[in-house]
Amino acid sequence: DHMCSADLRSWMAEWHLDLTLGVEGDVPAAVFNPREAFGSHSDSDHVYNTPRAWYMQRCLNPSDVWDGPDADYTPESDDIPWSRVPERKVTIEDIKYVLSSHYQGTEYDCYGSKGTPATRGAYRPIGINRNSQLAVLQLRPYAQPAYRAVQWMAFGSNSFNALVPLYANVETMPEYYAGTQARVTSENFYWANRLIGALADVRFHECGRAVEDYQEKVGGMGHKQIHDVDAAVAALPEAEVPAELARANEEFAERVRVETDALLGKVLYTTSCAMKNSFAMNDNVR
Template identity: 50%
Template sequence: MVPGGIGEEDITTIVLPYIHSAREGVELLGQYLEKYGTYEHNGIAFSDIDEIWWLETIGGHHWIAKRVPDDAYVTNPNQLGIQEFRFDDPDNYMAASDLADWVAQYHLNLSLDGTLNARDAFGSHTDKDHHYNTPRAWYIQKKLTPTMVQDPMSDDIPWSNKPARKITIEDVNDVLSSHYQDTPYDPYGKQGDEQTRKTFRPIGINRNGHLSILQIRPNVPAEIAGVQWLAYSSQPFNTMVPFYTNVGTTPAAFANTTAAVTTDSFYWTNRIIAALASPVFDETVALFEDYTESTMAAGHLLLNTTDAAVIAGVDDVQSVLATANQQIADAVVAETRQLLADVLFTASNLMANHFSRND
């Protein structure tokens, strides 16, 4: 095999402009992988109004993909995650054309009953996984399916699971912002001790750059169905902002992040807030709860009113959507600047060199 092939940075460019459905995306990327190969492992989600598919690059020229059940969610941290895999069900499974023969030739099927567990065959089960990957899947499923009893270091946490109820945007934000609250593993918590609180990599970690929740809504016209909820910086200290995707521009505060640290950038404002708040988490956590609730409610209100206007009839849909995006951006930027002021005030009063003649 010649070193090289395609990687993460190539996939959107060579696939997205040329497909019309999630299934087509899997098929096209699969063709590229078989022809050109890849130099890394990747997991790629393809979604449309009807289906979600998850494709995993095993390495070299081999790949697998599985359709996400309609009544389930997937938790897939930084490791190959698909478990059960079948070659006789093309409606729900796809793979490289020679994968079955390749698995047989090199005795890669490790199951005792003949069924293929792709995670066992192609994935990892390392100490790193047990501290960096599997605990994140464990906690998300603990939140979304509370009846599940699992070990955070288990190699058998389900790839997909059924939630206890329908999942909201707020639920997705909550689990992706989480740091093992109400467990001994919470770095900001009171349970456990200094060792347990540093045992696992949090989901909402300090170096988060951004988070996107990509929503395709089936109950509105196609021209307004796509919404991208966007957050910047460390997840426990930010909020999700909804933007219509059928537009040609993005509000400047969200689009123009440079290396220069400035509060003109929404990203840098959020990064400053997180760094200030983390050392005084208990004193500032209520500020973030109020901020997230207020801003996301404003986002839902804007979507509802804009949806109604478009459905009633407008001359230029993209212009209306761009205006709505700018409105929510301006509103959230204003609230975020107030949050910065509140967090700065709190953190300043708790500096180690504080002193009062009344002390």
Template identity: 45%
Template sequence: MRQSKHSSCTTILVGKDASYDGSTIIARNEDAGVAVNPKKFVVVQPTQQPKHYQSKLTEFSIKLPDHPSRYTAVPDATSEKGIWGEAGVNANNVAMSATETITTNPRVLGADPFVKNGLGEEDLLTITLPYIESARQGVKRVGSLLTKYGTYEANGIIFSDVNEIWYLETAGGHHWAAQRIPDNAYVIAPNQTGIQEIDFADSAHFMYSSDLREFVTKNHLNLSDHFNFREIFGSDTQLDHHYNTPRAWYGQRYFNPEATNELTPMSANLPFICHANRKITLEDLKFVLSSHYQDTPYDPFKPGVDFKKVPFRPIGFNRNQELSMIQLRPYVPSRYSAIQWLAFAANPFNELVPFFTNVEETPVGYRNTTKIVDSQNAYWVNRLISLVAADHYHEIMEKVEAYQEKLMAYGHQRVAHVDQKVAELSATKLSTALQAANEKTANHAIKMTRKLLTTILTETSNGVAGSFDRAHY
């Protein structure tokens, strides 16, 4: 089994009737295997899209369809190890986030082994998002690719449009299933197979490999009298109990404290489809995707706790690289309804910034990331803050939280302001106006973030090891 270098993400999906404003919202932390893996935010034009795609990680290659759509993406800063496009919105206002690395079990892999030169996270956004016109169509395209080429890893793949959210999970090398998230529900996916009961008679809410039932029966994979995808294709291991399920437990505890009193971080029976006790906001999602078990004994930042000995993997931690929260709004014209809220580096210390996706180019400070540290760049200034903040958490978090509240308020203000300004613009002028608005938003966000970096560097530098105060001698 090849392990993806982006192998520890956390996903939250919110149906349109569960969100605060009627939007579909998909959000996913991209977490790398190392703390520093620079990312950039770009627009890929049809002329930039390859006609023939070749993976860098494997020998997988594919001829791509003609007439791709323009789309946004959050690829690695440099492409020598592949694109890793991760999350974006295309010109049809269809969003995709790929992938949530998930788990499986040896019996499944014995029956349908991973494919050495199949497709994987590195490839999926690039070979899918430019060619789909709905979330449902995204499921069908990826499903057909999995059936034909296979995959070398287990993944969860998210699609959304203004009406629907679909979550697809792979099963072995070639099999898969997908569920439409109910409009009034939310889902937290923490690197584990999540889909539970499949209703094979309900094509409105489930899609799957054409031979899925036959495959399970032939290989004696189902240990019960019902078809629970998680139980058949997933895992329940010690790693799950410490690395995966605690994240779902904490998120569900936040949204449904009344329903999780009897559950623990190691509970193996957490539900996939959940219903919050209130409407869910962007701020709720950011809190959970930044969380580190606050107000529990498992918080690595709790005074007196040795962070190397905490038993459970947090959601917000040093290996977060980017968070894309894609909001598709039903109450404004479709030509400016899609917003990709973006945050770079470790989520406990960053904040979301909104970008309209119907543009020809992204802001300079977000698209020009290189592997060289640059405090003018959005990824790097946030990475520098996260490094200082983690070692001085209790000294500077009050200032970080004030910055986060102020920047998020600014983001909401910008969205409302831009909505109003572009409402009457013609199609030819709209994209230019949105692009200029994004640039202004980005410049302000980077300026605020650099100011925070200056403040915390100034305040924490005086007491570092090696300092000397002559008055003490």
């Protein structure tokens, strides 16, 4: 069920990487665990890598027991399955949620109220401040090859951004997405998302509803965009499709700009109202 180099087993034997107990010679596929052969169990894994695998599988295979004293696996378990099938088909939204997560619903959520300050800062989130770019590549077997490929893109910290769809099979990309320079400007999608994340983070609970509304609206707009553009290009000669896809990408980028600017205005207002140097004439009235 997995691809590997044809000489992987002989290479493992040469370098003595078979760590399966009680097995001599070739290891049957049913008992071979690549994590034992090629992975690590370092102390840093238990705060940096393993908790993220735990939370991803917690989302995609929720029938296992992930919490409490009888949990099948904990954030520091070394035996979390290294490869498995999700309990249902995975959507674009599932991928975005998992890669944006900060252990929501657990005592390890850095924005949460469960647990203690120690548990809330124990593990590296998946949606971290230094996320820069997320790409989800979608090859749709039900669409014609000329417009089958869609690349969903997000920039900045995943906890605060939204995925936007871009058709592949084009020669240019919208300047709003592609023109990122060192100068910070809200006229660029990357920097706009960076500003939103930095502002919303410090007032997470006050800004959370606006961020979630933005993510859901842009996501819904994206699916409708794909539906409408697919229908529009279906009857075109194949040679004309790339230009139409590029035009559609440009048009959608402008719609995303409007929504992103609106969110930036909301979180800027909310966070600026909570600045420590705020003052009103009735502040000192007793």
